[in-house]
Amino acid sequence: MMIYKLFWGLRAFLYSPFFGKMGMPSYLGKPIFLKGIKNVFIGKKVRIFPHLRIETQDGGSVVIQDDVVISQNVHITSAGKLEIGKSSLILANVFITNIDHEYFEIGKHVVNQKITVKNTTIGENCFIGMGAAIMAGTNLGKQCIVGANAVVRGNFPxxxxxxxxxxKIVKKYNLETQTWEKVNY
Known part of the structure; x- marks a missing residue:
């Protein structure tokens, strides 16, 4: 695995002029699909495994802070502001966006309808489980844990x-007792 990381580090270095920012040392697995990466800003020590698809459109941006790990087969799209906080871990097969497609015009393909953009933020030290979908307008606070295959939309503390x-929230950390407590929802 170490030899792959050396090649991935070299790839990050060679791609770095095309990004808005590429902090080093970071690495990029291959294959990778990139679109609009002048608006993608990657911090230091970011580890990106193979099959990432990251794209920006209409002036949107993606900011990935320091020490983030993005596993394989992750898809990130942005037409507004999308930020991933430092020291977060995103497992495989995750989708993160700040874009919704309208569907109101009957008989018109959804792809050809207007898009709605709502900024999306993942706080620092979050854990995003395998197969999760982080939808437009989601704001996760610090150290949120998202379960596998969850479909997340809204504001979470x-x-x-x-x-x-x-x-839905099923547990919260109680700062006074320093324990994770179940929440009835």
Whole structure:
């Protein structure tokens, strides 16, 4: 695995002039699909595994802060502001966006209808479980844990566990007792 990381580090270095910012040392697995990467800003020590698809459109931006790990087969799209906080871990097969497609015009293909943009933020030290979808307008606080296959939309405070479709808070961290406590929803 170490030899791959050396090649991935070299790839990040060679791609760095095309990004808005590429902090080093970081690495990029291959293959990778990139579109509009002048608006993608990557911090230091960011580890991106193979099959990332990251794209910006209409002046949107993606900011990935320091020490983030993005596993394989992750898709990130932005037409507004999308930020991933430092020291977060995103597992495989995750989708993150700040774009919704309108569907109101009957008989017109959804792709050809207007898009709606709502900024999306993942707080620092978050854990995004395998297969989760982080939808437009989502704001996760610090150290949120998102369960596998959750579909997340809305505002969630610091230190909570979010699961389900649609995602709901099932645990919160109590700062006074320093324990994770179940939440009845």
């Amino acid at each position: 610091d230190y909570c566990v979010i699961v389900g479709v649609p995602a």
